[in-house]
Amino acid sequence: MENCIFCKIIAGEIPSTTIYEDESVKAFLDISQTTPGHTLVVPKKHVADIFEYDTNLAATVFQRIPKIARAIKNSNTSIKGMNIVNNNGAIAYQSVFHSHFHLIPRYSEKDDFKMNFTDNSDKYKQEKLNHIAAQIKKQFKE
């Protein structure tokens, strides 16, 4: 897609530090290096976000993530865990609109990385949860 920075990286028009590549995905180091080894896994087919994946593309991309994650983890004995993050939409902090998965190796509690979910459980009685779930379940089609 024109003017897509990740399509340009995939096409080799913009350099990247690639760690894995095959016919369907490319994995390269994120320039921000939130922690050392911070990697982006991107489908070679341009899709803006998770809402545009069909089941084949989803299977193809997700199938590769564990082996890429393992390779990163095995590359450094100091890596103790990994956050896998996928932002969808500007409201959700997506800034490049070619879908990608962040693989962020975790070394210690002192890593410069924050992802804390607010606990609102005291505000959600079962009735409210049931209502939300019913609205979502209605959307699944055969």
Ligand code: 5GP
């Ligand atoms: P988002 O905010 O959309 O979830 O993540 C986009 C990521 O792409 C950011 O972490 C940013 O550092 C990374 N990024 C943006 N431009 C480039 C680039 O030209 N090369 C690389 N390697 N990463 C990029």
Ligand code: ZN
């Ligand atoms: Zn693209």
